[in-house]
Amino acid sequence: MKQLRRSKINWAPYIFISPFFVLFCVFGIYPILYSITTSFFDWKLIGTSAPKFVGLGNYINVLTIDPFFWKALLNTVVLLIFGSLLQHFIAIPLAILINSHAIKRKEFFKTTFFLPYITSTVSVVIIFGMLFDTNYGLVNWIISLFSDGENIRWMQEASGIKIVLSIILNWKFIGWNMVIYLAGLQAIPYELYEAAMIDGASTFRKHISITLPQLLPIIFFGVALSIIGGMQVFEEPFILTGGYDNLGGAENSGLTAAYYLMFTAFKAYRLGKGSAIAWLLFLVIIILNGINRKVTQKLQG
Amino acid sequence: MIRTVRIKTVSMYVVLGLMALVFAYPFYNVFVLATWPSQQVLRFPPHFFFGGGLAENMSQLLARIPFGLNFYNSLGIALLSTISVVFFCTMAGFGFAKYQFRFKRQLYFFVIASMAIPGFLNIIPFYKMMVRFGWINTWLPLIVPGMAGAFGIFLMTQFLENSLPDDILDAARIDGLSDFGIFIRIVFPLARPALAVLGIVTFVGSWNNFTGPLILLPKIEATTLPVALTVLNSRVDNNLGALMLGNALTLLPLMIMFILFSRQIISGLTAGAVKG
Incomplete structure (x- = not known):
């Protein structure tokens, strides 16, 4: 009987799912493992010198000597807070507003914000x-309508660059977060609010004591995605501050960790060191997500 | 009482309307600036209405970057990615949703977990690999590795599990269709709504991809629109009118798609978050 069943294995599902696994092994797992090895070598992309084993040398270099890594990591965390995390405080009220039964044309607003x-x-x-x-710029023109001060030099000053980058990140991702929260709000049972209405609680009170706790799992998830995305932010600062040559503009204010990783690998051609930065950054993301999990558990329990 | 409710509603609309303006204005601004000749793009106060420099900007744009080629590359890569993703992800989704086999749970978990790996971890060795394959400045590295992406598999598995009735599959099997025949003749047509979502989302992602072509398509003739725009942006003789027009032409196809398919795009892009 067992023999019979074995001979009747249907291979079709394995064949159907196989493309993912073949591609992921070749283009995913293999390079990832390879990058661990690379991070222990002094490995230059150009030139004829053979890769030289340096042990933890790249990691020590990045953590102790390199003048840019800590700066880049700090910039990334600042942008994570102001560009990616604070926007949840805008996205949640926005979702509540759109979800209100007083608002018509929900689709229009949802689409515009998205x-x-x-x-x-x-x-x-x-x-x-x-x-x-x-x-x-339009922004300085609007400011000039209300004040007589000098024009703000957004792109020439360190703090200006961070503000502009944060605004871009907020503008780009609020709509996405809002849609997620909107779906979460629609899943909250209405009875929960009825009890509060009988008690005569204010709208604000209702949202603090019912909506937020109910949204907590979604907030956890949204914050986790913000951390993963925010710690990898590269394209916005790279393009805004003018690419590899400017390294984040004034005082390297727009230099993020991923930006520096790309610079190290594809401009300075130091693949070993770049790989070390990649793994350090990965470690930071894991730690931050661990903190997120701990905080959420505390709030729940 | 009624009056306070009305005031409240009006102020809610005012807040939403102002925010909608903030979110929509930059798009309008691109199209406005694309119509002003280069020397007039910058002005104080800024332009709010259209100008008459469209033709001049077009000729400047074509003189500075191989815009036609860049558009062709963007479109070709996006279309081929879309077709292959839709095909392979539906196939895998069918496998996970409608078959029982050993290690299915573990394999599916592996697919889902692979989405959490940050892209930068493998980018350096991946680049070296592409150099060795001779794939630099070709479309292949931007199509092949993602042909059976985890997100698409997740999306299609979810859909097929919930909306493809087993009776139809059994009937097809009794009629003598092979597994692959069922996939092509039954699953594919019935999965059309989800296919549309996955296809559009894939197209948008490919069209907007910047980091990939930045590394893998360094030659200006071989690269895509987003990278070509940054080249235009960083040229010493930067022509702002041409840049704005190039930007507008990069945005336009996406905006048209979004207006036509916003529901599918939003549901597709938030599927993982909303269901997970």
């Missing part, structure tokens, strides 16, 4: 570069 998310980063950054232009 549009930036599907726009290519290059387009977005070029537009925002114009809007925040020192002499001719």
